[in-house]
Amino acid sequence: xxxxxxxxxxxxxxxxxxxxxxxxxxxxxxxxxxxxxxxxxxxxxxxxxxxxxxxxxxxxxxxxxxxxxxxxxxxxxxxxxxxxxxxxxxxxxxxxxxxxxxxxxxxxxxxxxxxxxxxxxxxxxxxxxxxxxxxxxxxxxxxxxxxxxxxxxxxxxxxxxxxxxxxxxxxxxxxxxxxxxxxxxxxxxxxxxxxxxxxxxxxxxxxxxxxxxxxxxxxxxxxxxxxxxxxxxxxxxxxxxxxxxxxxxxxxxxxxxxxxxxxxxxxxxxxxxxxxxxxxxxxxxxxxxxxxxxxxxxxxxxxxxxxxxxxxxxxxxxxxxxxxxxxxxxxxxxxxxxxxxxxxxxxxxxxxxxxxxxxxxxxxxxxxxxxxxxxxxxxxxxxxxxxxxxxxxxxxxxxxxxxxxxxxxxxxxxxxxxxxxxxxxxxxxxxxxxxxxxxxxxxxxxxxxxxxxxxxxxxxxxxxxxxxxxxxxxxxxxxxxxxxxxxxxxxxxxxxxxxxxxxxxxxxxxxxxxxxxxxxx
Amino acid sequence: xxxxxxxxxxxxxxxxxxxxxxxxxxxxxxxxxxxxxxxxxxxxxxxxxxxxxxxxxxxxxxxxxxxxxxxxxxxxxxxxxxxxxxxxxxxxxxxxxxxxxxxxxxxxxxxxxxxxxxxxxxxxxxxxxxxxxxxxxxxxxxxxxxxxxxxxxxxxxxxxxxxxxxxxxxxxxxxxxxxxxxxxxxxxxxxxxxxxxxxxxxxxxxxxxxxxxxxxxxxxxxxxxxxxxxxxxxxxxxxxxxxxxxxxxxxxxxxxxxxxxxxxxxxxxxxxxxxxxxxxxxxxxxxxxxxxxxxxxxxxxxxxxxxxxxxxxxxxxxx
Numbered sequence: 160x161x162x163x164x165x166x167x168x169x170x171x172x173x174x175x176x177x178x179x180x181x182x183x184x185x186x187x188x189x190x191x192x193x194x195x196x197x198x199x200x201x202x203x204x205x206x207x208x209x210x211x212x213x214x215x216x217x218x219x220x221x222x223x224x225x226x227x228x229x230x231x232x233x234x235x236x237x238x239x240x241x242x243x244x245x246x247x248x249x250x251x252x253x254x255x256x257x258x259x260x261x262x263x264x265x266x267x268x269x270x271x272x273x274x275x276x277x278x279x280x281x282x283x284x285x286x287x288x289x290x291x292x293x294x295x296x297x298x299x300x301x302x303x304x305x306x307x308x309x310x311x312x313x314x315x316x317x318x319x320x321x322x323x324x325x326x327x328x329x330x331x332x333x334x335x336x337x338x339x340x341x342x343x344x345x346x347x348x349x350x351x352x353x354x355x356x357x358x359x360x361x362x363x364x365x366x367x368x369x370x371x372x373x374x375x376x377x378x379x380x381x382x383x384x385x386x387x388x389x390x391x392x393x394x395x396x397x398x399x400x401x402x403x404x405x406x407x408x409x410x411x412x413x414x415x416x417x418x419x420x421x422x423x424x425x426x427x428x429x430x431x432x433x434x435x436x437x438x439x440x441x442x443x444x445x446x447x448x449x450x451x452x453x454x455x456x457x458x459x460x461x462x463x464x465x466x467x468x469x470x471x472x473x474x475x476x477x478x479x480x481x482x483x484x485x486x487x488x489x490x491x492x493x494x495x496x497x498x499x500x501x502x503x504x505x506x507x508x509x510x511x512x513x514x515x516x517x518x519x520x521x522x523x524x525x526x527x528x529x530x531x532x533x534x535x536x537x538x539x540x541x542x543x544x545x546x547x548x549x550x551x552x553x554x555x556x557x558x559x560x561x562x563x564x565x566x567x568x569x570x571x572x573x574x575x576x577x578x579x580x581x582x583x584x585x586x587x588x589x590x591x592x593x594x595x596x597x598x599x600x601x602x603x604x605x606x607x608x609x610x611x612x613x614x615x616x617x618x619x620x621x622x623x624x625x626x627x628x629x630x631x632x633x634x635x636x637x638x639x640x641x642x643x644x645x646x647x648x649x650x651x652x653x654x655x656x657x658x659x660x661x662x663x664x665x666x667x668x669x670x671x672x673x674x675x676x677x678x679x680x
Numbered sequence: 681x682x683x684x685x686x687x688x689x690x691x692x693x694x695x696x697x698x699x700x701x702x703x704x705x706x707x708x709x710x711x712x713x714x715x716x717x718x719x720x721x722x723x724x725x726x727x728x729x730x731x732x733x734x735x736x737x738x739x740x741x742x743x744x745x746x747x748x749x750x751x752x753x754x755x756x757x758x759x760x761x762x763x764x765x766x767x768x769x770x771x772x773x774x775x776x777x778x779x780x781x782x783x784x785x786x787x788x789x790x791x792x793x794x795x796x797x798x799x800x801x802x803x804x805x806x807x808x809x810x811x812x813x814x815x816x817x818x819x820x821x822x823x824x825x826x827x828x829x830x831x832x833x834x835x836x837x838x839x840x841x842x843x844x845x846x847x848x849x850x851x852x853x854x855x856x857x858x859x860x861x862x863x864x865x866x867x868x869x870x871x872x873x874x875x876x877x878x879x880x881x882x883x884x885x886x887x888x889x890x891x892x893x894x895x896x897x898x899x900x901x902x903x904x905x906x907x908x909x910x911x912x913x914x915x916x917x918x919x920x921x922x923x924x925x926x927x928x929x930x931x932x933x934x935x936x937x938x939x940x941x942x943x944x945x946x947x948x949x950x951x952x953x954x955x956x957x958x959x960x961x962x963x964x965x966x967x968x969x970x971x972x973x974x975x976x977x978x979x980x981x982x983x984x985x986x987x988x989x990x991x992x993x994x995x996x997x998x999x
Contacts (some may be wrong), residue, residue, distance in 0.1 A: 179850060209902055209903055209905055237907075241905040241906075242905065242961075243905070244902065244903055244905035245903065245904040245905035246905065249903060249904075250900075250903045252899065252903075254896050257750070257895060257896040257897060258896040258897055258899070258900045259897055259900065260897040260915050260919070261916060261919065261993070261994075261995060262918045262919055262992060262993055262994060263915070263918075268900075271901075271904060271906070271914070272904045272905070275904060275906065276905060307994040307995065309994070309995045320900070323900075323904070323925060335738070415711055554691060658943075679770045
C-alpha cells in the first residue's frame, strides 16, 4: 500500500536516510527498529509530508497505492497532501505531553480533523468524536472532550492522540515511539489499543521504536535501520530467530541492554549457598560527641548483635519504627559507618543505596544524564579496570533511562523538571547503573503518593527480575513491605526481633512486637 | 473569589504605600509652596496667614491622615495654584476631571493602534520566508524602536500637519465642543506613541511565534491536514500571544506615563501637562492625586492582563 523507492533525505550534508526501499502491505504492522539517529523517524515524517524545512529530499519516491505522494526534485502538492493528512494517513507522536495544543480543549482538537476533511454537522461531529474516544478505551468521554491536555494523564493524552489519528479510519497509521514516554503499565494498554485498531479497522501501521521487545509484541514484520540504511527486513519471527545481519544480532543480544552486556551479565558473585550478603553478630556504634575538649567520647550501641543473610534475587524487608536502628544498620553494611564489630560479608562487590527523599538526594545543578553517569565515573576512578569510555557511559545512561521508564529527552534536563516519582526513578537508575548485586533501599517510596508508590514498586520489581538484584528494602509501612518482600525482618530498639518468610510472619507472628506492628496497620 | 480578594488587597496595599511615599517625597524636596504662591508679595505676616489657610502649620502626620480621610470620602482636596474665581479655590477633582478624558482617550487610541497593527504584522512577519522582507522589517522596527517619542511627534506633525495638511498643528479641539474633531486630532499624537510600541510588539510576537512553530503540537496540527494559515491562526497565535499579552500590559503602563512628552509636543491639555506644571509649582494636592491615579491605572491594567492571561492559557487557573 505504501511503497518507498530509493528514498534519500539529507539535512545539509548529512544524509539521514540513504536510498531506502520499503513497502507496507495492506493491514500489516511494519516495525522500524533502530537506535536514535538511524533515520527511522525521518522516514516516518517523509511519508507524512511533515519533514522540517531543513530537510531536503534528494532522491526517491513514495507512493500510496497508485498515487505519488512525494518525488525528489518535485515540490510537494500541498493541497493534495493536506487531503491525505489526517484522513487517509495519520500519525501518533512520541510525546503525548506536548503533542496536543495546550490552549485548546482536546475534543475540539479531535473535532478539527473532522472539520477539515468532512462536511458533517457540528452535532454529528461531536458524537463521532465521543465515539472515537470510546473506541480507544477512554471513559467519561464527555468530560474528556471538554478537558484541556494538562488535565489528562499521559496515557489519556496518548489515547486522545490515537483517537484523533483513527477517527477518519485512515489506511495508514504511523506511530513514532508512541509508548516511549509512558510508564510500563500504560505502555501495555496503548499497545493493546493499537493492536485492536489494526484488527478491527484493518489499518496498516508503521510502528517506529528503538525497543526491539516492543516491536516483537506488535509487529508482523520488522525493518532494522542503522545510519539511514536498511540493515535487514523480515517477519518478526525471522528477525528474532534467524537474524541474517550481525547488527541485528547485536541489537537482539543487547536486549535489554546495549552496554557491555557480556561483561556485566550474570557476574553477580555469590557464595556456595547462593548468599549475597552475610551478617553475623554485628554491633553498630554511634559516637556521642563530648562538649569538653578532653572529655571521653562515648560510644552508644545502636544496633545490637544483628545476624541475617540475603540470597541472590531475594528481597528482605526491614520494618520497624523510626529510631530502631534501620538506617544505622544499612550504613554499616555499606561501610559508611566504621564503628562496628562483628562480621559483614559481601559477596557482590558493589552494593548501592536508594534514598528516601528524591527531592534532596539529587544534585539540582546537574543534568539527569550527568547524574546517571556519576556512579560509573566514580567506579572507574576506584578501579581503572572498570573505567568506561565517555560514549559507553552515555549509552549506559540512556539505556538506564529506558529501563526506569523516563523519556530520553530528560537526559539533558535538571532534576527540578521532574516529579517526585520521576526523581525516585532517577535515584533507582543511579543505584543500578553500576550493576550492583545488592541494593539497599531506605524508605524509597515513603515520600511519594500512593499511585506513584505503586509505580515505583512495580519498577523495582521489574528491575529485580531483569537484573537479578537482591534488595534490602526498608520501610515503616507494613503494607509496602508485604508487597515487596520475600522475607521480612522486624527491628526494635536496635535488635532484630524476628525474621521469617513473608506469609508466615504475617499470619503466624511469633513475637508480641510483630503482632503489635501488624495490628496497628 | 479568593483570587479577587487577594488582588484587591494588593491594590489597596500598593495604593497606601504609594500615597505615603508621595506624601513623604514632598516633605523632603526643597521648595515651599507658600513662598512660591506669594512670590514677590511675600511678607512674614502673609506667609503665616497663608500657611494657616492651607493647613500647612499642622504636623505632617496629621496632614497626611486628614488628606487621606478626605480622599477616602471622595474629597480630593483643593489646588494651591488654580482657583475657580477670585473667592473660590479649585477642587482637584474638577481640575483633573477636565483633563482625564484627554489622556485616557489618547492611551486608548494608541493601544488600539498598537494591537491592530502589531498583531497582523507580527504574524505576517513570522509567516514570511523571504530573507529580504525579514531584513527590511528587522531594520525598520529597530529604527522605529530607537526613535524617541518627542522626535516622532515632530515628524508626525510635519508629515501629517504641515506637509499633508490632514490636521492643524496646535489646533486642538476640546471634546466638549466636538467629539469627532477631538478624536480626529488625537489620532496623530497616538500615532507617535504607537509607532515604537508597534515595532516592539511585532518583533516580540514574531519571535514568540517562531518559537511556538517548533512545538510538537504544531506538527500534530499539520499531520491533521491543517493549512499554514490555519496552523498559524488556529493554533500558534493563541499560544504565542501569552508572553505578548504581558508585554502589552507593560506597554499600557508606559503609555500612561509616557504621554507626558507627547502631550507637550501636540499641545494636548491632558494630565501629563498638568502633572509637570503642578510639580514645578509645588501644587502637592494635585500631584499626589495624579500619582495615586497613575498607580491605580497601572495596577488595574496588570489585573486585566492577568485575567486575560487566564482566559488564553487554561493551565494557569488550575494551578
